[in-house]
Amino acid sequence: MPRILACLLVLLPLTTQAATAQRIITLGTSITETVFALGEAQRLVGRDSTSLYPAAVFELPDVGYLRTLAAEGLLSLQPDLVIASHEAGPPQVLEQLRGAGVQVEMIDTGPTAEHALAAMQKVGELLGRADAGRELAQRNREQLAALQEQYAGQEKRPRVLFVLGGHGSQPTIGGRDTKAATMIELAGGENAATSFTSYRPGSAEALLGMQPDVILAASHGMEQVGGVDQLMKDSALALTPAGRSGRVIVMNSGLLLGMGPRMGAAATELAAQLHGKQTAENVQ
Amino acid sequence: MFVVEQAFIDRHGKRVLHVPDFVFNTGELVAVIGPNGAGKSTLLQTLSGDLVPVQGRTALNGRPLAEWNINELAQRRAVYTQSDYLTFPFTVGEVVMLGRMPHQHETTQHDVEVVRAALRVTDTTAFTERCYTELSGGERARVRLARALAQVWPNRRKQPHLQQYLLLDEPLAALDLHYQVHMLEMLKARVGPQLGVLIVMHDLGMAARYADRVALVNEGRLVADGPPDIVLTSERLSQHYRLPMQVLRHPELDYPLIAAGSASQNPPAA
Amino acid sequence: MSELALRMRQWRGLRLPRGWLMPALAVALLLSCLVAIGIGPVRLSPAEVWSVLLSPLSGGSVQDQAVVWQLRLPRLILAVLTGSTLALAGASLQGLFRNPLADPGLIGVSSGAALAAGSVIVLVGVTAPVWLLPVAAFGGGLSAAIIVARIAKVGSATSVATLLLAGVAMTAIATAGLGLLSFLADDFALRSLTFWTLGSLGRAGWRELVPALPMLILAVLVMLRMARPLNALLLGEAEARHLGVNVERLKKMLLIWSTLGVGAAVSLTGIIGFVGLLVPHLIRLITGPDHRIVMQASACGGALLMVWTDAMSRTLVAPAELPIGIITSLIGGPFFIWLLIRQRQRIVG
Numbered sequence: 001m002p003r004i005l006a007c008l009l010v011l012l013p014l015t016t017q018a019a020t021a022q023r024i025i026t027l028g029t030s031i032t033e034t035v036f037a038l039g040e041a042q043r044l045v046g047r048d049s050t051s052l053y054p055a056a057v058f059e060l061p062d063v064g065y066l067r068t069l070a071a072e073g074l075l076s077l078q079p080d081l082v083i084a085s086h087e088a089g090p091p092q093v094l095e096q097l098r099g100a101g102v103q104v105e106m107i108d109t110g111p112t113a114e115h116a117l118a119a120m121q122k123v124g125e126l127l128g129r130a131d132a133g134r135e136l137a138q139r140n141r142e143q144l145a146a147l148q149e150q151y152a153g154q155e156k157r158p159r160v161l162f163v164l165g166g167h168g169s170q171p172t173i174g175g176r177d178t179k180a181a182t183m184i185e186l187a188g189g190e191n192a193a194t195s196f197t198s199y200r201p202g203s204a205e206a207l208l209g210m211q212p213d214v215i216l217a218a219s220h221g222m223e224q225v226g227g228v229d230q231l232m233k234d235s236a237l238a239l240t241p242a243g244r245s246g247r248v249i250v251m252n253s254g255l256l257l258g259m260g261p262r263m264g265a266a267a268t269e270l271a272a273q274l275h276g277k278q279t280a281e282n283v284q
Numbered sequence: 285m286f287v288v289e290q291a292f293i294d295r296h297g298k299r300v301l302h303v304p305d306f307v308f309n310t311g312e313l314v315a316v317i318g319p320n321g322a323g324k325s326t327l328l329q330t331l332s333g334d335l336v337p338v339q340g341r342t343a344l345n346g347r348p349l350a351e352w353n354i355n356e357l358a359q360r361r362a363v364y365t366q367s368d369y370l371t372f373p374f375t376v377g378e379v380v381m382l383g384r385m386p387h388q389h390e391t392t393q394h395d396v397e398v399v400r401a402a403l404r405v406t407d408t409t410a411f412t413e414r415c416y417t418e419l420s421g422g423e424r425a426r427v428r429l430a431r432a433l434a435q436v437w438p439n440r441r442k443q444p445h446l447q448q449y450l451l452l453d454e455p456l457a458a459l460d461l462h463y464q465v466h467m468l469e470m471l472k473a474r475v476g477p478q479l480g481v482l483i484v485m486h487d488l489g490m491a492a493r494y495a496d497r498v499a500l501v502n503e504g505r506l507v508a509d510g511p512p513d514i515v516l517t518s519e520r521l522s523q524h525y526r527l528p529m530q531v532l533r534h535p536e537l538d539y540p541l542i543a544a545g546s547a548s549q550n551p552p553a554a
Numbered sequence: 555m556s557e558l559a560l561r562m563r564q565w566r567g568l569r570l571p572r573g574w575l576m577p578a579l580a581v582a583l584l585l586s587c588l589v590a591i592g593i594g595p596v597r598l599s600p601a602e603v604w605s606v607l608l609s610p611l612s613g614g615s616v617q618d619q620a621v622v623w624q625l626r627l628p629r630l631i632l633a634v635l636t637g638s639t640l641a642l643a644g645a646s647l648q649g650l651f652r653n654p655l656a657d658p659g660l661i662g663v664s665s666g667a668a669l670a671a672g673s674v675i676v677l678v679g680v681t682a683p684v685w686l687l688p689v690a691a692f693g694g695g696l697s698a699a700i701i702v703a704r705i706a707k708v709g710s711a712t713s714v715a716t717l718l719l720a721g722v723a724m725t726a727i728a729t730a731g732l733g734l735l736s737f738l739a740d741d742f743a744l745r746s747l748t749f750w751t752l753g754s755l756g757r758a759g760w761r762e763l764v765p766a767l768p769m770l771i772l773a774v775l776v777m778l779r780m781a782r783p784l785n786a787l788l789l790g791e792a793e794a795r796h797l798g799v800n801v802e803r804l805k806k807m808l809l810i811w812s813t814l815g816v817g818a819a820v821s822l823t824g825i826i827g828f829v830g831l832l833v834p835h836l837i838r839l840i841t842g843p844d845h846r847i848v849m850q851a852s853a854c855g856g857a858l859l860m861v862w863t864d865a866m867s868r869t870l871v872a873p874a875e876l877p878i879g880i881i882t883s884l885i886g887g888p889f890f891i892w893l894l895i896r897q898r899q900r901i902v903g
Binding site: 359363365367375 | 799800
Binding site for chain 3: 068093
């Protein structure tokens, strides 16, 4: 009964409320980053534990991991708008937030460039900064288009294997439908691990079978395994073409996998490292 | 009155006991004797209702045991077993009070008095507050006996005519001689129109001295049942215990003494 | 009557239900509930909480209404009921197994529930409808317990020793299954799985709580009624039968209702460790092993423990939330070790 009443009270001004929301919680790194990129960070009152960029986010209260939220914790920050990645949950908690009169907006932050571009625009709209959001998306779209143009005609794309971290002997690698795969393709490479989806541990033989030309490693994962050299020593990666030629790229995890407003820049940087120096200069 | 008629008891599909005809009533102390593995405990479990005969009849007061309400049965007969599973730290008083379960919903003053009396007659009052699990084997045996006694303690006011029974499986096994005599004399004194006692025991001398009746079980069969003087003969005992045995009489106290010869001696031909 | 009570207390050997303990626990529980409903990351004064509670439609803001009525109240009820159920199930199974270290986990309920919930999280993932997780957890817990009970059933009797072993085997299978799932799982599912196995009261609102309420309440009431025959069962099964206890029915009832209760609790909260082990053990140290008092006091004590650990779970790392299973195990583990050491010293000294 109280919930029904609460819903009625909230539903009326719903559409106009978002644009003017002054106490916002963002759940999902790309969403948080977009709010910062749009210069609206002063309206944020909280963020989830995966939102780690830019450094100013650390001044905001952390509401915990976005899959295991607690309704009352979020409510204690008195938000009027929660912008959440579709991964946020559990669903009951989001429902409880809505029941408490908080506007909760879900954005699909799937692993494709289209998802990421649409998300930037959507965040802009929700903040009442639709133009700025469109502009941000457009800038990224242009950067990606430039890369596409440059590497589309290329006959042989380098086979890239993304290593997230995990145990040394069986590192966790990125398969199909991952942000890592998307970034590799955007940068003009070809994902070497295509036999599975999401991030999975790869055995020595599986790693050899993938024949990667380049190994792309996430920076925070490399801290876990004790650095790139240690990783190569512990796993069969050293025996792959990439290992033999020493072609290992380490990239900041947040930059590479964030797929927020820095997506275009990240893809450009990856492309530069992937295709050698002269091409990198061309891109600049 | 317990009645067993032409009962056959099976365990794991194997015939373990045949009782052609057996009656156990109030006013008597019955000793069940026999060699190891003969079926003494089986007979007791048949009477307690733990074992149901595949054929034949077991009844208490004319009603088959299986048809009795389990609580009403518990008000009429208590069972002493040799197994001792209790590991939780109950006090001796609490253990004996458990014997009152079939009679109570809430503990009454009568229950408290019964427990106290049962502790007194088993000479365990001194342990009342001690933890049951800390006692020695002999002390625990007396406490378990007190529990069985408390279960069938007469309530002269509420049920003045209730007939009750004690089924005791080797209650003397862990006791020293003093307590064996003490407990048997206490039980003997309690036997009367409203209490019957059946004891499985090994000491033939004790059986001869205290029992009103002796039932001899061997090789899964009730082979003899009657007054001690008639059942306990040198020939019968020698045959069933596979030892040369002699039944004598105590020169001064006038009760049977049973002497066993050496196992290497050949038993007299049956 | 009072003279009788006095006389019983004088004779300490009978150690009859300590008159003061139950009223004290009941009052403590009531007070704790009143205090705990005022505790949480959203700051509400007791006056505000009460104005909202007393006038459900008009008191306080929409948010205060939601916090009190939609978040804290269902959580509080869930804390009381799951705490009682877990502690009672622990006490029941400890009696059934005649082992003070038995725990609802032993008959496979928790591990079965965890395996089923894990399968939903990993194999169905985010597309699963909201109701599927609790339903699967309940079904998984129940099926595991049924299998365990079936294995232990010989003819018409249930062998307690086989039950224990079958439970251990079931737990091993479920643990392996969970291991397999965590291998198949992606990073997101893995974290959800981990959090589910650590337990939380925050996932259940009225919609989840209401269907489970009758089962939890019934489980508590039925288990409380088993106290007297459980005392007899501690003497041994045959001995309990001689005392007029229908042993097979008692075992069946204990298994069924502890399974239903724990299954319902686990389906709403995930796995919350140590409550079923710790609470009855602690109560027994105070009262002695008589189930008539142990069961009642455990029901209260379990509720009390859950109300406070949940209050801690809500506030310790606010605005985020600490899984309650971490707190119960973190408090319960060392406390239990301390109890064991104390007990050992008493036996030695």
